[in-house]
Amino acid sequence: MLLQGRVAIVTGAGGGLGRAHALYLASQGAKVVVNDLTQEAADRVAAEIVATGQQAIGVAASVTDEAAIGAMVARVMDHWGRIDILISNAGILRDKSFAKMSLDDFRLVVDVHLMGAAVCAKAVWEIMRGQGYGRIVMTTSSSGLYGNFGQANYGAAKMALVGLMQTLAIEGEKYNVRVNCLAPTAATGMTEGVLSEASLARLDPAFVSPGLLALTVEDAPTRAILCAGAGHFAVANVTLTDGRYIGGGSDAGEQVIRQWAGISERAGEIVPAYGFTQAEREVASAGMIAAVAAER
Numbered sequence: 001m002l003l004q005g006r007v008a009i010v011t012g013a014g015g016g017l018g019r020a021h022a023l024y025l026a027s028q029g030a031k032v033v034v035n036d037l038t039q040e041a042a043d044r045v046a047a048e049i050v051a052t053g054q055q056a057i058g059v060a061a062s063v064t065d066e067a068a069i070g071a072m073v074a075r076v077m078d079h080w081g082r083i084d085i086l087i088s089n090a091g092i093l094r095d096k097s098f099a100k101m102s103l104d105d106f107r108l109v110v111d112v113h114l115m116g117a118a119v120c121a122k123a124v125w126e127i128m129r130g131q132g133y134g135r136i137v138m139t140t141s142s143s144g145l146y147g148n149f150g151q152a153n154y155g156a157a158k159m160a161l162v163g164l165m166q167t168l169a170i171e172g173e174k175y176n177v178r179v180n181c182l183a184p185t186a187a188t189g190m191t192e193g194v195l196s197e198a199s200l201a202r203l204d205p206a207f208v209s210p211g212l213l214a215l216t217v218e219d220a221p222t223r224a225i226l227c228a229g230a231g232h233f234a235v236a237n238v239t240l241t242d243g244r245y246i247g248g249g250s251d252a253g254e255q256v257i258r259q260w261a262g263i264s265e266r267a268g269e270i271v272p273a274y275g276f277t278q279a280e281r282e283v284a285s286a287g288m289i290a291a292v293a294a295e296r
Contacts, residue, residue, distance in 0.1 A: 001028055002218075003030040004028075004030075006084040006085055006216075007030065007033070008087065009032075009033040009124070010034060011087065012035065012091060013034045017184055018087075019045050020206045020208065022049065023049060023206075024210065026055075032046070032049055032055070034046045034058045035063075044058075064111055064112060069123045070123055084128075084135060086120055087139075088139055088161075092108070092109060098152040106152070110153060110157045112157075113158060114164070117138050121164075125177075129177060134176070136168065138179070139184065140161045140225060141154065145159065145225070162181055165180065180220065182212065183225060184208040184227075184228050186205040187199075202230045207230055208229060211228040239270060242268040244263050246259065247286075
């Protein structure tokens with residue numbers, strides 16, 4: 001019971017992957033806030049948890065509604081006095097090729113996935129910083145990391161969550177707030193019709209949720225992207241190649257073309273510790289050894 005006494009919020013937990021997450025965290029001892037759009041769905045999953053002897057409450061709120069999420073967080077603080085874990089799981093799909101996709105559908109998906117995660121993280125951020133402990137898991141996707149036909153809106157939102165995770169992890173580090181991403185593959189309402197029936201048979205959402213334990217315990221990593229599905233787990237990284245110094249001569253563009261193989265050579269690539277790593281390497285190759293960032 002590695003999460004004994006911890007309080008966890010799981011968004012979009014009325015069914016599918018969110019439900020599996022809520023049940024799993026409860027099985028590890030966490031007190032779980034089951035969030036969903038409808039009270040009926042939230043209460044149903046909360047009741048499942050309570051029936052196992054663990055503690056849970058159901059709260060209906062849209063992740064895009066700042067006031068409703070704020071009220072949910074206030075209720076949790078009144079009820080249990082702390083919030084240790086946030087699993088941002090809520091999401092929707094509006095799949096179409098980019099040529100046929102309306103900008104309304106693009107905005108809607110970005111609003112739910114990206115802004116919904118930001119709204120929820122913002123609502124718990126000061127609580128976690130103040131108590132010196134927090135674990136936040138954003139739900140990204142291979143559609144964002146690597147692209148998928150017909151998912152320009154979904155992929156853009158999911159990759160944006162990686163950027164949000166990277167920065168929040170840096171800002172939360174000295175407060176023991178660790179932020180990671182989970183990239184799941186699971187048979188849910190969102191993947192029905194997207195993945196083959198044979199694949200879906202092996203992709204029980206319950207096979208993904210155990211990955212949350214590593215991302216939410218006391219010694220959890222930070223800035224990790226954990227890919228999980230069908231009982232298989234892997235880590236994705238955003239890397240930077242060693243590159244080549246070309247300079248700013250009149251033929252710099254042509255040199256980039258000629259030296260493309262060397263520029264893109266992956267031997268010796270790194271996972272940057274922060275965004276300015278790129279700038280530091282670039283100016284160093286140009287002969288500057290002073291700090292890149294401006295003094296504040």
